[in-house]
Amino acid sequence: MTNSTPRPLARPAESAVAAVIEGLTQRFGNRVVTSDAVRWQHGHTLTWVPNQPPDAVVFPRTTEEVADIVRLCAAHRVPVIPFGTGTSLEGHVNAPFGGISVDTSQMKRIIAVHAEDLDAVVEPGVTRKELNEHLRDQGLFFPIDPGADASIGGMAATRASGTNAVRYGTMKDNVLALTVVMPDGSVVKTASRAKKTSAGYDLTRLIVGSEGTLGIITEITLRLSGIPEAVSAGICPFPSVRAACDAVIMTIQSGLPVARIELLDEVMMRGVNLHSKLGLPETPMLFLEFHGTEAGVKEQAERFGEIAAEFGGGPFDWATKAEDRTRLWQARHDAYWAALALRPGVQSVATDVCVPISRLADCLDETKRDIEAAGLVAPIAGHVGDGNFHTQPLVDMNNPEEVERCKAFIDRLVKRALAMEGTCTGEHGVGQKKMQYLEAEHGAATLDVMRTLKRAIDPLNIMNPGKIVAL
Amino acid sequence: MTNSTPRPLARPAESAVAAVIEGLTQRFGNRVVTSDAVRWQHGHTLTWVPNQPPDAVVFPRTTEEVADIVRLCAAHRVPVIPFGTGTSLEGHVNAPFGGISVDTSQMKRIIAVHAEDLDAVVEPGVTRKELNEHLRDQGLFFPIDPGADASIGGMAATRASGTNAVRYGTMKDNVLALTVVMPDGSVVKTASRAKKTSAGYDLTRLIVGSEGTLGIITEITLRLSGIPEAVSAGICPFPSVRAACDAVIMTIQSGLPVARIELLDEVMMRGVNLHSKLGLPETPMLFLEFHGTEAGVKEQAERFGEIAAEFGGGPFDWATKAEDRTRLWQARHDAYWAALALRPGVQSVATDVCVPISRLADCLDETKRDIEAAGLVAPIAGHVGDGNFHTQPLVDMNNPEEVERCKAFIDRLVKRALAMEGTCTGEHGVGQKKMQYLEAEHGAATLDVMRTLKRAIDPLNIMNPGKIVAL
Numbered sequence: 001m002t003n004s005t006p007r008p009l010a011r012p013a014e015s016a017v018a019a020v021i022e023g024l025t026q027r028f029g030n031r032v033v034t035s036d037a038v039r040w041q042h043g044h045t046l047t048w049v050p051n052q053p054p055d056a057v058v059f060p061r062t063t064e065e066v067a068d069i070v071r072l073c074a075a076h077r078v079p080v081i082p083f084g085t086g087t088s089l090e091g092h093v094n095a096p097f098g099g100i101s102v103d104t105s106q107m108k109r110i111i112a113v114h115a116e117d118l119d120a121v122v123e124p125g126v127t128r129k130e131l132n133e134h135l136r137d138q139g140l141f142f143p144i145d146p147g148a149d150a151s152i153g154g155m156a157a158t159r160a161s162g163t164n165a166v167r168y169g170t171m172k173d174n175v176l177a178l179t180v181v182m183p184d185g186s187v188v189k190t191a192s193r194a195k196k197t198s199a200g201y202d203l204t205r206l207i208v209g210s211e212g213t214l215g216i217i218t219e220i221t222l223r224l225s226g227i228p229e230a231v232s233a234g235i236c237p238f239p240s241v242r243a244a245c246d247a248v249i250m251t252i253q254s255g256l257p258v259a260r261i262e263l264l265d266e267v268m269m270r271g272v273n274l275h276s277k278l279g280l281p282e283t284p285m286l287f288l289e290f291h292g293t294e295a296g297v298k299e300q301a302e303r304f305g306e307i308a309a310e311f312g313g314g315p316f317d318w319a320t321k322a323e324d325r326t327r328l329w330q331a332r333h334d335a336y337w338a339a340l341a342l343r344p345g346v347q348s349v350a351t352d353v354c355v356p357i358s359r360l361a362d363c364l365d366e367t368k369r370d371i372e373a374a375g376l377v378a379p380i381a382g383h384v385g386d387g388n389f390h391t392q393p394l395v396d397m398n399n400p401e402e403v404e405r406c407k408a409f410i411d412r413l414v415k416r417a418l419a420m421e422g423t424c425t426g427e428h429g430v431g432q433k434k435m436q437y438l439e440a441e442h443g444a445a446t447l448d449v450m451r452t453l454k455r456a457i458d459p460l461n462i463m464n465p466g467k468i469v470a471l
Numbered sequence: 472m473t474n475s476t477p478r479p480l481a482r483p484a485e486s487a488v489a490a491v492i493e494g495l496t497q498r499f500g501n502r503v504v505t506s507d508a509v510r511w512q513h514g515h516t517l518t519w520v521p522n523q524p525p526d527a528v529v530f531p532r533t534t535e536e537v538a539d540i541v542r543l544c545a546a547h548r549v550p551v552i553p554f555g556t557g558t559s560l561e562g563h564v565n566a567p568f569g570g571i572s573v574d575t576s577q578m579k580r581i582i583a584v585h586a587e588d589l590d591a592v593v594e595p596g597v598t599r600k601e602l603n604e605h606l607r608d609q610g611l612f613f614p615i616d617p618g619a620d621a622s623i624g625g626m627a628a629t630r631a632s633g634t635n636a637v638r639y640g641t642m643k644d645n646v647l648a649l650t651v652v653m654p655d656g657s658v659v660k661t662a663s664r665a666k667k668t669s670a671g672y673d674l675t676r677l678i679v680g681s682e683g684t685l686g687i688i689t690e691i692t693l694r695l696s697g698i699p700e701a702v703s704a705g706i707c708p709f710p711s712v713r714a715a716c717d718a719v720i721m722t723i724q725s726g727l728p729v730a731r732i733e734l735l736d737e738v739m740m741r742g743v744n745l746h747s748k749l750g751l752p753e754t755p756m757l758f759l760e761f762h763g764t765e766a767g768v769k770e771q772a773e774r775f776g777e778i779a780a781e782f783g784g785g786p787f788d789w790a791t792k793a794e795d796r797t798r799l800w801q802a803r804h805d806a807y808w809a810a811l812a813l814r815p816g817v818q819s820v821a822t823d824v825c826v827p828i829s830r831l832a833d834c835l836d837e838t839k840r841d842i843e844a845a846g847l848v849a850p851i852a853g854h855v856g857d858g859n860f861h862t863q864p865l866v867d868m869n870n871p872e873e874v875e876r877c878k879a880f881i882d883r884l885v886k887r888a889l890a891m892e893g894t895c896t897g898e899h900g901v902g903q904k905k906m907q908y909l910e911a912e913h914g915a916a917t918l919d920v921m922r923t924l925k926r927a928i929d930p931l932n933i934m935n936p937g938k939i940v941a942l
Contacts, residue, residue, distance in 0.1 A: 116720050116829035117858075159669040170667050172676070173644060188917040194825040195857045196641050197894035198630040198680055200901055200909055200939055201921045205643070205676030209669055226726035249587050255697035257728070257763075292728075293774075296767055303764075354665040358587035386666040387588075423668035430671055438671055446659040449928070450672045456927030457920070468671055 011097045016076040017055045020100060023072045024058050031059040031106075042083055042101040045091040047349060047433045048395075048403055052094040054081055054101035061106050063179055063187055063218040070216065070462075071185035073100055079465050080183075082212035084154025085127060087146075089350050090431030092158065092211055096466040102216060104153050110134050111219070118224045119176055119193060124153020124217050131222075140224045143168035146427065147336050153217045158429035159209030163332070166252075166385030167259040167291070168225060170427065171208055178207050179219035183458040193221055206453070211429055212464035214457045228291035231259075232301045233325040234318025236308045238284045241265060241368065245361035247286065247311040248384045252357065254307070256300055260289035261385040262332055265368065268339060268379035275338035276331040286313070286384075287332045289325070335381045336392065343377050343394040351410055351433070353417035354388040354426025363420055364389065367413055374409045388426035415440070430468050438469070482568045487547040488526045491571060494543045495529050502530040502577075513554055513572040516562040518820055518904050519866075519874055525552055525566035530577045534650055534658055534689040537573060541687065541933075542656035544571055550936050551654075553683035555625025556598060558617075560821050561902030563629065563682055567937040573687060575624050581605050582690070589695045590647055590664060595624020595688050602693075611695045614639035617898065618807050624688045629900035630680030634803070637723075637856030638730040638762070639696060641898065642679055649678050650690035654929040664692055677924070682900055683935035685928045699762035702730075703772045704796040705789025707779045709755045712736060712839065716832035718757065718782040719855045723828065725778070727771055731760040732856040733803055736839065739810060739850035746809035747802040757784070757855075758803050760796070806852045807863065814848050814865040822881055822904070824888035825859040825897025834891055835860065838884055845880045859897035886911070901939050909940070 024032045033039075034056045043053035055078075060066045073080045079099025086093055095101060107123035110131065114120070115138050122131060129149045131142050144155060145162035154160075156178065161170035168174065177191035180203075190203035207214060238244035244263055251258055264272065269282045286308075290300040297320065305316040319325060331338070339348055355363045364380065371378045371391070382389030391413065395406045414424045414437050424430075424437040439447050451469045454461075461471045495503045504510075505527045514524035526549075531537045544551045550570025557564055566572065578594035581602065585591070586609050593602060600620045602613050615626060616633035625631070627649065632641035639645065648662035651674075661674040678685060709715035715734055722729055735743065740753045757779075761771040768791065776787040790796060802809070810819055826834045835851065842849045842862070853860030862884065866877045885895045885908050895901075895908040910918050922940045925932075932942045 114827065114829060116724065117827040118723065119827070159673070161667060165667060169644070172667075172673065173640070182916075182920065186916045186919070188920055189914060190917065192889075192894050192912065193827045193892040194859075194894040194897060195828070196632060196636060196643075196825055196859060196897050198896045198898050198900040199894045199905065199912055200680070200918075201685075201924055202630070202643065202673075202676045202680055203917065203920060205673045206924075209671070209673055214672075226724055228726055252589065253587065253697055255699055255762075291726075292767075293770060295770055296763075299764060299766055354667055356585065356588040356590070356664045357666070358585060388665075388667060418663075421664045423663045423665040423670045425669045426665060426667050427669050429669040434670065441663065441670055443660060445653075445657045446661065446674065447671075448657070449653065449659055449674060452927050453672055453677075453924065456923050 012076065012078045016078055017098060020072055020076050020078045021056050024056065024069065024100070027068060028058055033057045042086065042103065043094050044086060045094055046089050047091050048397065048407065049091045049094060049432050052096045054095035055098045057101040057103050059103050059106045063181065066102060066181045066216050066218050067185045067187055069100065069102055070181050070183065073462055074184060074460055077460055077462060079462050080216070081464050082157065082216045084124065084151030085148065087148035087150045088154065088158055088431060089428045090433040092429060092431040092467065094432055104151065107218065113138060115140060117193065119221055120224055121219060121221050122152050123219060124151055126152050128152060128155065135224065139227050141227050142222055143225050144171055144174055147333060152220050152222065156208050156217050156220055157210065157212050159427070161427040163260045163262055163383060165383055166261055167257060172205060174223045175204055175208050175220060176223055177221040178204055178217050180207050180215040180217055182215045183460065183463045209429065211431070211467055213454060213468050214463060230294040230297045230320065231289060231291055231325060232297040232318050232320045233289040233328055234301060234316055235280065235328060236286045236288065236313050236316040237281045238286065238311065238313040241284045241364045242361040243311045243313060244284045244286050245364065245384065247308050247313055249357055250307050251304060252385055256303055258288060258300070258385060259291040260287065262287040263382045263384040263389070264335065265380040268335055268381050271338035271342045271379050272331050272335065274341040275334055278331055287328060339379045339392045339394065342379060346394045346396045348392045348394050349406055350390055350392045352388060352390045352426050352428045353413060353422055353424060354386065355417050355420045355422030357387040359420040359422070360384060360387050363416060366416055367391065370409060370412055374405055376406060376409055386426065432467065435468065435470055483547065483549045487549055488569060491543055491547050491549045492527050495527065495540065495571070498539060499529055504528045513557065513574065514565050515557060516565055517560050518562050519868065519878065520562045520565060520903050523565040523567045525572035526569045528572040528574050530574050532577050534652065537652045537687050537689050538656045538658055540571065540573055541652050541654065544933055545655060545931060548931055548933060550933050551687070552935050553628065553687045555595065555622030556619065558619035558621045559625065559629055559902060560899050561904040563900060563902040563938065565903055575622065578689065584609065586611060588664065590692055591695055592690060592692050593623050594690060595622055597623050599623060599626065606695065610698050612698050613693055614696050615642055615645055618804060623691050623693065627679050627688050627691055628681065628683050630898065632898040634731045634733055634854060636854055637732055638728060643676060645694045646675055646679050646691060647694055648692040649675055649688050651678050651686040651688055653686045654931065654934045680900065682902070682938055684925060684939050685934060701765045701768045701791065702760060702762055702796060703768040703789050703791045704760040704799055705772060705787055706751065706799060707757045707759065707784050707787040708752045709757065709782065709784040712755045712835045713832040714782045714784060715755045715757050716835065716855060718779050718784055720828055721778050722775060723856055727774055729759060729771070729856060730762040731758065733758040734853045734855040735806065736851040739806055739852050742809035742813045742850055743802050743806065745812040746805055749802055758799060810850045810863045810865065813850060817865050817867045819863045819865050820877055821861055821863040823859060823861045823897050823899045824884060824893055824895060825857065826888050826891045826893030828858040830891040830893070831855060831858050834887060837887055838862065841880060841883055845876055847877060847880055857897065903938065906939065906941055
């Protein structure tokens with residue numbers, strides 16, 4: 001590979017930024033905003049990384065407008081930071097070198113739904129809930145569901161997933177094609193609408209998860225799924241996190257096509273009870289959902305009940321009534337807010353790791369002991385069918401000692417996951433917070449290939465600089 | 472992007488090739504072969520492209536040996552052409568500029584099977600059947616099944632798929648991580664064993680389908696599946712290709728989790744009868760397989776029977792007995808040979824395209840009319856659940872007029888698929904034969920990004936030069 005020493009990047013000259021803002025204002029009028037409130041909102045993070053606001057925010061409406069913005073920024077070497085709904089958790093939208101935040105929230109068209117092909121073409125500002133609202137009448141849905149009502153563009157950029165990934169995959173598996181404005185302003189279409197292809201390099205997957213560092217996504221062709229004929233859902237308490245994990249492994253191994261299988265630890269369950277007033281047992285709990293035919297989901301639920309009992313879990317309480325399911329899954333989806341109920345008034349620093357499922361119980365056990373030893377309040381929720389879990393330390397940001405304790409805990413958590421053949425992030429992405437772990441995870445040679453790609457695609461280093469490989 | 476004019480590549484100097492062969496012989500002894508027979512075997516194609524043999528073939532046994540080969544070739548700027556089992560169909564292993572064919576057939580270790588994690592780590596020379604033989608006792612299988620007993624390395628390199636893709640995905644979905652020797656001889660590991668990750672650029676998917684043009688795959692971590700508890704399979708005749716396609720669309724839309732749904736047209740069915748002596752009706756036929764529980768596969772088969780009847784198909788004759796299933800699927804897997812039975816003594820020029828499933832009936836109808844008008848014998852078999860189909864014109868290579876007629880037909884076939892928002896290849900790969908269509912499929916800007924990647928990763932252009940983007 002080429003020389004891998006990261007090139008230093010400084011803020012562009014004030015005059016360059018001023019020229020870009022002037023050019024943008026001529027072109028976009030009041031869709032260019034430089035007010036402090038909007039700038040700070042676009043640079044926020046949900047981490048301990050300080051807010052680093054962009055110099056301006058622009059709200060394009062078309063691919064061509066995005067291309068014009070990028071060309072103007074490239075001409076003046078001013079950074080471009082793509083922005084969806086701002087719900088990313090690891091510091092993706094911060095602007096450490098200033099520049100222009102490109103907010104795609106006005107790109108909200110659902111361009112096409114091809115029901116026979118089970119695909120849809122959308123603009124990046126459409127959120128997952130908006131899309132599912134639109135699809136419902138056609139018996140279709142888009143299964144990827146990160147906690148927040150994120151934008152489809154942001155979800156593609158961060159390779160998001162969620163509770164359905166164990167059955168339906170992640171954004172990597174559900175994006176068929178992208179339209180991308182590249183760092184030189186050229187517009188590329190990464191693939192056709194065909195369900196599979198072997199026609200050259202997989203640019204779709206190169207852009208998915210690139211966090212805006214290789215280009216701005218302006219159109220997404222998504223794979224859809226049919227709303228299942230029947231759904232059953234339920235919760236199942238376990239005597240320990242390990243017993244729950246063992247039941248999960250057996251469930252996956254036995255080929256039960258579970259649609260969702262989520263673990264909440266007893267700390268998180270306490271938060272759920274505080275937040276959602278469900279009065280559930282405060283013990284490690286699996287939340288499950290099965291999709292299929294009436295007979296199929298009944299059979300799946302019964303099988304799972306037998307597996308749970310083998311590991312001391314149960315009773316498995318399951319329901320096929322939509323309102324009961326909704327209540328349960330609302331509680332699961334509200335876990336982020338439920339966690340906050342455990343320690344009102346402080347900030348939550350959510351993070352995630354992912355390990356091979358055979359190591360999940362070890363990783364969770366060690367992590368829970370670590371949390372206790374560190375004196376932190378940090379509930380755990382996991383997409384355990386994939387070996388992926390989140391913890392959400394609740395931290396008083398005004399207490400520097402506590403912040404340091406939290407940082408040290410997350411550092412140990414990541415190193416623990418890596419030592420177990422895992423990854424520093426299963427679905428949140430790298431952002432600013434996980435950059436420091438990429439070399440430990442991938443090794444120097446692999447990171448060097450990533451840098452080579454970044455340099456080749458974005459030689460001016462204007463696309464979300466200071467993220468992922470941070471040239 | 473950077474300047475996209477392809478750089479001409481000439482054969483390296485005789486002295487450079489001689490130096491490499493001498494260096495390899497010192498290092499590898501009789502594992503370096505320069506005999507005509509072996510060289511020609513490694514440059515074969517199953518197309519009309521003439522055989523372009525490499526200058527020598529080397530048989531490494533470890534990643535380090537592959538790295539040494541690549542470093543030596545890089546030092547002398549001699550091309551490196553990776554070789555698996557040589558079963559690719561579009562001219563992937565030809566050596567248009569000479570160089571060294573790196574035959575991975577002695578890299579056959581199954582390094583690990585992690586049953587709890589449903590993954591395995593294998594060397595590239597392991598074939599899919601060898602792997603499945605090894606896995607059987609553990610109740611696991613690897614679902615990707617291109618027609619040939621291809622090597623796992625070759626399957627990853629060409630982004631192969633097969634009959635199970637509609638349920639289990641393609642190599643893109645079933646490769647978790649790769650070890651790759653890069654064009655400078657560095658060794659990279661693309662990912663961990665975690666089931667999902669958002670930790671940086673997706674190098675796994677960049678290498679999958681890169682056809683040896685970005686590096687040589689020396690280790691593959693594969694996602695495995697549990698052997699289903701029950702399997703049912705059957706065949707269902709239809710009055711027309713269009714009726715069969717309509718039944719397929721309805722099957723997929725209704726969420727029936729079909730494991731395989733394959734179409735053979737009446738011409739291919741004639742070949743199947745000649746080859747396998749099955750005495751089946753010579754009419755468009757769907758071959759199906761369902762995976763699940765005993766009750767589940769019965770339910771799926773019954774539902775499919777109802778759908779087929781709606782479109783005038785049937786009777787749907789299905790069986791759960793293993794020997795009956797094996798006989799049926801053997802006939803399907805032998806389609807390549809069955810086709811040859813239609814016109815003994817000539818060559819088959821197999822190719823594939825893939826379109827959105829809503830366009831499949833149109834694409835097939837037009838293609839069948841085209842075959843007839845062109846006076847060709849070209850049976851059709853398709854992985855129709857994905858909109859992917861193959862045709863296999865049987866061509867007398869000694870008749871230049873007939874070869875030209877076949878080329879013109881394939882040209883029209885590809886352009887038809889592209890006009891229907893499809894791809895020039897769903898699973899065969901680009902090789903030498905589909906390169907000419909990449910610009911029509913992707914557009915100049917997208918192809919330019921592919922060239923930029925190739926140049927960045929392989930600046931000396933030694934990795935399988937003359938393929939995909941052909942700098």
